[in-house]
Structure formats: structure tokens, C-alpha cells
Amino acid sequence: MWFKVSELSPKPNFLQEISANGVELVLTNVQGKLYCFENRCPHEEVRLSLGCIKNKKIQCALHGYSFNLETGWSSEENLERLIIYQVKRENAEIFIEMEDC
Numbered sequence: 001m002w003f004k005v006s007e008l009s010p011k012p013n014f015l016q017e018i019s020a021n022g023v024e025l026v027l028t029n030v031q032g033k034l035y036c037f038e039n040r041c042p043h044e045e046v047r048l049s050l051g052c053i054k055n056k057k058i059q060c061a062l063h064g065y066s067f068n069l070e071t072g073w074s075s076e077e078n079l080e081r082l083i084i085y086q087v088k089r090e091n092a093e094i095f096i097e098m099e100d101c
């Protein structure tokens with residue numbers, strides 16, 4: 001199910017906190033492409049919106065581990081995968097795809 005989350009794209013590399021369907025998320029714009037992921041580091045559950053974008057990865061502010069924005073995987077072993085959501089633009093509005101609870 002697609003949820004409308006915004007009418008504006010975030011500025012490049014800005015980590016915009018949003019929520020949809022009761023889940024805290026981050027929406028970001030990297031080189032013109034929109035990405036959305038859960039606002040919770042798989043390592044120790046710190047908000048990833050406190051981190052920064054580097055080389056199409058989100059880097060956590062606490063221990064510096066980073067997660068690929070396309071796959072959710074980290075280069076660190078033994079870390080859970082970051083939950084990534086599909087994003088689409090339609091008539092200047094932004095939607096993400098999530099399971100309906």
C-alpha cells in the first residue's frame with residue numbers, strides 16, 4: 001500500500017524525519033533520487049536522522065557504521081539489514097510503499 005508522505009523533496013543529502021503508518025522514517029534525496037528508510041539504526045536503535053549521507057550510504061552518528069541506501073546492508077558483518085522502503089513521485093507528491101497493518 002502506498003502512503004503519501006510529503007509534497008516536497010528534501011534538499012540534497014538532508015535527512016527529513018517523517019512518519020507513515022505509525023513508523024518513524026527518514027526521507028532523503030541523494031543525487032536527485034529519493035530514498036526512504038526506517039529511522040532506527042539496526043545496531044543499537046539510535047535515530048539515523050542524526051547521521052549523515054556519504055557515498056549513497058547513511059552513516060550512523062553513534063558508532064559510524066553505514067548502510068547502503070539501495071539494499072539496507074552494511075559492510076559490517078553481523079548487523080541486521082536496515083529496512084528500506086520504495087519511494088515514488090506522483091503529481092509532485094511523494095509516496096512510500098509499506099505493508100498495511
Ligand code: FES
Binds near residue numbers: 044061064
Ligand atoms: S548505534 Fe548505529 S552504528 Fe551503533
